[in-house]
Amino acid sequence: MKLKYLIVLILLPFLLVTSCKRDEDRIFDTNATVRITEAVEKTYTVLQANKAGWIMKFYPSNNQEFGGYTLFSKFISNAEVTVASDPFSGSQTSSYSVSPESGPVLTFNGYNKNIHWFSEPGKDNGGIGADDSGMRGDFEFIVLNASADSVVLKGKKSGSYLVMLPLKDGEFETESKAYQEAAAKFKQFGVFNLETKDGEVVPMGYSPKIRVFTNPLDQAAKEMAFRVVPDGLEFYEEYTMAGTSFDHLNYIEPTSAYPYGYYSDKGNTFKIVPDVTPINLWFKTNLWSMSYSNVGPTGQVYWNNARTKLNANGITLNNMYIGNAGVEVVYYVLQNGAVEGAVGHNITLVPGTIDQVRITFTGSLYNVVGFSAAYWTGGLNEFTTPLNGRTFKITADELSEPSSVLLTDIATPTNTFRVFLKDINDPLNN
Structure with missing residues (x-):
């Protein structure tokens, strides 16, 4: 009997501690829940309290x-x-x-x-x-x-x-x-040149879709990220270029010498001078949708050949594009999306022009999903003949960043292609 009581006495402090710990845990859990709920309610209140936004x-x-x-x-x-x-x-x-x-x-x-x-x-x-x-x-x-x-x-x-x-x-x-x-206003610019205080003009490259400049005077320098603000450009942090440190560039309104204005630091020690995107560069850097109804009579002969071969080989063409998909290609979506791939086609800007490109088949095959040479030899190769080794003049109704352009073969004017930034499904029947 005494042994039983002794065991109970030994265990009693342990049981009390355990019991207290459970109570403390429940209290802590409740307090944590309350605190989070209050924080959520406070966030709602703060966000809505400023009616101006x-x-x-x-x-x-x-x-x-x-x-x-x-x-x-x-x-x-x-x-x-x-x-x-x-x-x-x-x-x-x-x-x-x-x-x-x-x-x-x-x-x-x-x-x-x-x-x-x-x-x-x-x-x-x-x-x-x-x-x-x-x-x-x-x-x-x-x-x-x-x-x-x-x-x-x-x-x-x-x-x-x-x-x-x-x-x-x-x-x-x-x-x-x-x-x-x-x-x-900034988006219309696709070409930028750095003009130093000594009058040196250095191309800064082409980056129409992202807001980052590279330093043309120092290829190892960190890229310069920025926001477009009403009075110019505000940079993520302080950068140095052309010997000048800056985190903000002011936009200077156009003059006869600078028809699109320019961006400059406070001391006007250098200028970043913009220009509108040349239409051939705009074409080269985008991916354009193609369709039979927008191909000229010369090209339609080859598109008809392609349709016959594709049908005979059980190949369905859902979408077809030309341009930049990370690399320069003609890109195909096949078999209702089950197969995707591309074949390389270099798009070269013709020197001394702003509206001409030369398209050249490279033979490189890019397998995205299940794409193989069998699809190429099964009819897709016919599309390349009216493109390969030809120089095209590009025209558009819009001068800046058009959504549709017309390619006209300089040597064979009936060889034309109107292409679109929007998708065209079922290209062989549209």
Whole structure:
């Protein structure tokens, strides 16, 4: 009997400690839940309290290789938000939520092109970034702090830190419009030259879809990421070029010597001089959809041959493109999307022109999904004959970044191709 009591006495302190620990755990869990719930409610309150809205500098990739953009948001209720961003005109209202995870998470859960464009695959966003990941932007953000002065966010996917700052009354409309107009003006430029204080002019390359400059005087220098702002360009950090450090360049309005204006540092020690994109360069750097009804009489002979061979070999052609898909190719979508691939075709700018290219078959085969030489010899090769080794003059109704262009063979004017940036399905019957 005494032994039994002794055992009970020995175990009693342990049981009491264990019992207390369970009670403490329950209290802690409850407090954590309450704290997260309160943080979520506070985030909703802060976001909506500023009726004028918020502005945010947004670099979608965590290493800034696509440059920066400016986003505006106005949180109308616990469910709706209006978003504007400088790549697009106007604004769009969609849904959002703040959900409890390890902390509050702000999610733009209803599709809104003004923010989801940065996370779309490259094949959907106009060819920026990889086909599967695009610019790798976020639309889900961990809320690190929310106050009337700022909302500090961390991209859930990228890990990038961002800050939303409050706007004043009417600024959502006026500021977003000013940024969008500045971005639209900048977008028309596809060629930039660096002019040093000594008068040296050095090409800076071509980068129409991303907001990053390379330093033509130092190939090893870090790329310079920037946002387009109403008075010029604002850079992600301080950079040095042509012996000058800067983090902002002012836009100087056009003159007779600089018909498109230029961007310069405060001391005007160098100029970045823009020019509109030559139409042959615009063609070379995009991917264009092709179709039978938009091919001239010379080319249609070969397209008819292709149709006959493809039908005989049980091959369905769903889409066909020419241009830049990471490399210069003619790209095919076959068998209702089950097969995709391309064959190399160099597109060479004709020196001394802004509107001529020469297209040359390279023979390189690119297997994307199940593509092989059998498809090429099964009829696709017929498409290349009216393209290979020929020089084309390019014309368009729009001078800057047209969505459709006409290629006319200089040696054989009946050999023409009208191509489009939008997709054309079933190209052999359209």
